[in-house]
Amino acid sequence: MTQTMAVAKALNESLRKALDNDPKVLVMGEDVGRLGGVFRITDGLYKDFGEGRIIDTPLAESGIVGTAIGLALRGYRPVVEIQFDGFVFPAYDQIVTQLAKMHARALGKIKLPVVIRIPYGGGIGAVEHHSESPETLFAHVAGLKVVSPSNPSDAYWMLQQAIECDDPVIFFEPKRRYWDKGEVNTEAVPIGLHSAVVAQQGTDVTLVAYGPMVKVCLEAAAAAANEGRSLEVVDLRSLSPIDFDTVQASVEKTRRLVVVHEAPVFYGSGAEIAARITERCFYHLEAPVLRVGGFHAPYPPARLEDEYLPGLDRVLDAVDRSLAY
């Protein structure tokens, strides 16, 4: 059944479905109960599933993730909400040293199906710590899977898949896209959680993006089309693992690649994509892989974020530079 809904609503419906399907699924976090979360992603769930399943936690992120691990050991499938990107760090130790490694530590004898949902990225005019893009800090860590949907349909399905996955999944939600609407077919068989998709066909330059930047890239492609340039947009969807095959196929066609993300470029995800695709496509590339992203600076105050965030112009500037080779 296909419905039009916003990303936020798609996530809400997806959680509802998971809670309905499996009594072991729990939702935990700060203010996820009566309030429905600061972004209302868990709206109505407390009312319908009760405080036994929708758990308002103490204000302690390490505690949230640590107890989620314990609940997973007991057979539950906790879906943790971290309120904002900048507040995941108190839980970083539990995520990196415990959640990521316990399955290996047990030689596979236990599984930790924990999903950690993190609204991330900028563009909503917020104060410090509310606009960050820490995805590579997780994707670098073995044992974690890291994904980020860019649209309502992926929000719905990828969250289903993340909850069904027996591995810990860090689920980055593009918060400034929460209110963007799109079609969601709640019956379609989804593609794999870790597959990239070609969101826009093109022939001249490939743009790779994920989460909030996919929309910017699609807009860039539309703008470029007016100038007679054909950009292909690949929505990566998964940052660990990365579907390099899809990117490679695109780059073998276009021979040029620009990677776009909000996170700082320095040691950002674009570096890995650039390095690996250059290795895979060395004889195909007509230009070095270019990267458009954040600067090596703390995320700036809100009144600077329009300058800071990669927008259409910066993407097209990189496309120009790529084509200039």
Place this chain on the structure above:
Amino acid sequence: MTQTMAVAKALNESLRKALDNDPKVLVMGEDVGRLGGVFRITDGLYKDFGEGRIIDTPLAESGIVGTAIGLALRGYRPVVEIQFDGFVFPAYDQIVTQLAKMHARALGKIKLPVVIRIPYGGGIGAVEHHSESPETLFAHVAGLKVVSPSNPSDAYWMLQQAIECDDPVIFFEPKRRYWDKGEVNTEAVPIGLHSAVVAQQGTDVTLVAYGPMVKVCLEAAAAAANEGRSLEVVDLRSLSPIDFDTVQASVEKTRRLVVVHEAPVFYGSGAEIAARITERCFYHLEAPVLRVGGFHAPYPPARLEDEYLPGLDRVLDAVDRSLAY
């Protein structure tokens, strides 16, 4: 005055000098007092400087870094020891959200001259969490400087410079090189903290490494020389910022680059180096930048680390592959 000493001793002498020179310098951490640290880097300092300067802390890394920040605000220059790489994560929040950002938050009105020393890397046959290489998790974060010496002289001087620096410095010590000896001239004027150096001249392929892997690369260069191949080895020394100019100059000469580190390749520091050097040297490179490093897996148990860690053979294999292009 030039003396032969091991890396551990050089660090110890360097701390002693800093404590002598500046009464505001403090040493803090677990077991740094009477015991002299589990690696004895602070050996004898407690005896000579007392518990007011050499501070055994409660077993709480977030607390150690958080109080170091407070001490820095009060005008002190704390040098924090984290006992092992894998135990820095409880402090990660304080490092990323506070230490890295407070200078910017204050629009420059306060400075946080805090050094965080972390013995890192594998090769000592240790149990879990004692052999990790988390450097990119810090280097990706703006506001932190990240360096790693590879030999006694750099250990001595870079620690001096890190303590003198008004920014927070994450100082990664190659623990398996603690006992390696070398010349230290305690009067020479050192080169900049963030400069890379050409540790070995060569013409065929550039190897870039830092910390524990420099030695492996130098050995690889020696082995290659026997086969008539001339490898240039660049000791990066600093991971944030990176001295790309030195790497670029080398690659413009050799036209081939292999980056070597212990940390997992996926989103590792090699990715940033590969991406940036490819951009800078696109027309010079005869082969894609190749990376040799750890796998996307938890650091393995000790009996597997010889297989896991990049050694001579793997470096030379990458050199072969590079030259095959």
Place this chain on the structure above:
Amino acid sequence: MSVKSTADGGAPAKRGRTTRAAAAKRRSGEPGLVQLLTPQGERVEHDDYAIDLTAEELRGLYRDMVLTRRFDGEAITLQRQGELGLWASLLGQEAAQIGSGRATRPDDYVFPTYREHGVAWTRDVDPLNLLGMFRGVNNGGWDPNENNFHLYTIVIGSQTLHAAGYAMGVAKDGADSAVLAYFGDGASSQGDVAEAFTFAAVYNAPVVFFCQNNQWAISEPTEKQSRVPIYQRAAGYGFPGVRVDGNDVLAVLAVTRAALEHARSGQGPMLVEAFTYRMGAHTTTDDPTRYRSEEEREEWASKDPIARLRAYLDREGLADEDFYTGIDTESDALAKRVREGVRNMPNPGPMAIFDNVYADGSSLVDEERAQFAEYLASFEEDGATAGQGH
């Protein structure tokens, strides 16, 4: 050090005891809540905490609270008008903040959360400074050392460790200053706060941990953080804790003074829990009707800290109409200054992104700055101006 007396809310310096206070405690059903002024504005005595203020001092506290509230209200308005991106109102917490802030000396050092506008006022921080981060032109930006008032800290609990460390430094310096660290009821659950207690206790650091228990952490009531009153936590770390009526500016002042004195005199840390209520929304983006009742709010409105002090001033004839009119005028002037100041607060230019990332510079920042400048300049060359959506 007597854990038991602590858990009963004992003061660091004991004076002669009567059974009166103990009986009052039992009656109120709130064990150990120190109160010097009832909600009706009646002055009551407490065995451990005496206070004797001049009429001028009392009027001063009143003025502080009224001006703080006016400033706060103005900020809410400015947020509604789009001049601020966000505001975290202190409405209802004026006594907790003014009372504790006025207990400090200039050489003491204060570590606030993001809601301590009243405390900032007592530290002579220009209110306009507080608005920069809520307007989105900076992330704080004032010089903490100018008024010994640290930057607002958003990551919950972090600043308690900075305070403990700073206090360790004070002790090292042999100074007799004290440090005052604010945190909320929600924050009490953060590991950092527990570690701050541990460090402060182990090093006997002169820091007072001041918990404003406003009973809500966004939508979560205090029961989600603790099943016993928060002040009791101190005893288990080896220092005294005391609970004070946070809507009673006299009691807060007296208790905080005693606590700071305790710290100053080498007795180490102390925990003060000010029991108060967040009358407004968590921030301007919050909708408290989703999670709490109007009755609860009303009940607390009847305990209003400002009305309470005014009732006392009036009852005792300590202030006249001129005084109140004067404050109204002052309030209007403050509001006007804040309004105008905010509207005239300049946006930082784009290159400010690269400022102050490092104190000693970084070649990487230099490179990115230069590239961005070149990029921006390219628009000017094109004849276009650098607009939205870079």
Place this chain on the structure above:
Amino acid sequence: MSVKSTADGGAPAKRGRTTRAAAAKRRSGEPGLVQLLTPQGERVEHDDYAIDLTAEELRGLYRDMVLTRRFDGEAITLQRQGELGLWASLLGQEAAQIGSGRATRPDDYVFPTYREHGVAWTRDVDPLNLLGMFRGVNNGGWDPNENNFHLYTIVIGSQTLHAAGYAMGVAKDGADSAVLAYFGDGASSQGDVAEAFTFAAVYNAPVVFFCQNNQWAISEPTEKQSRVPIYQRAAGYGFPGVRVDGNDVLAVLAVTRAALEHARSGQGPMLVEAFTYRMGAHTTTDDPTRYRSEEEREEWASKDPIARLRAYLDREGLADEDFYTGIDTESDALAKRVREGVRNMPNPGPMAIFDNVYADGSSLVDEERAQFAEYLASFEEDGATAGQGH
């Protein structure tokens, strides 16, 4: 819930009180230390904690402790011989571990640190399993659900949160099992432990936090972690804490049983502090002569948990020579089995690096595995074998 009785070490289930125990407490100078067997092996009564064991049960505890010590000693030897990379000895802590471990039921769940070899023994975990990580052939590797004994956790304090979460799950399931979480005196400073207390208290989770205060965290004495006894921390989180003589296996058993019963019966968490001593080095790489005195160690040697129980058994005539000889034989057999087991423990093959990174697989791991296999195969092609230093 009575904070006061807790701080005094009160038991969950109160029985008739005499003044005797209180007087004994005052005399010992260690407030609230529960003891049922003196260092000389005399049986004493405690008002709150009674225990009545059969001779067989008493002998069982003795056997547990002796075999555990022998296993531990064997491991130290194996480390010296290079068969293990490291060993963390439990020497001196046998009573704390056997007493608490034997208080558990099979359906209870235990979260150890890295030193709970005695507890593992009581949970029927094959001792050889414990040695894998110390030998360096795996990072733990046993199935925690087989004996409801979680993997050893090295990052200090982490496991207390897993225990709290597990216990939340037990409560959710309506089961009457309890969870037992071990941690050290050093660990008590970690924020995670405080957060575990908070979560356990708020959700009334059936978990007993069991602190083995062996008075040292590597080289740091407990004063570097707390200025009051650790059991007192519980009260501030709203649950009872009690301190037990950790070298008295009877007292530990009685107190832990009562605590687990408290948890099981829906009364929520409890904290037990077992006051004991780490007789050996922190681990085999540590050199305790650098930081503590031989006198201190000797003093604690006179409180040895095994000698103490043996003195009691002998005094009461509860065991004969055959019994002791039998245990010696058993010990030798255990040591032999362990020795041989370790020596025959196979090294994992290089491809094991890629095993179990993910439960559901990852294309990245597949790719790296394939590349590495190819790389290794290239040596075989070359006629060389894959040697050191890949």
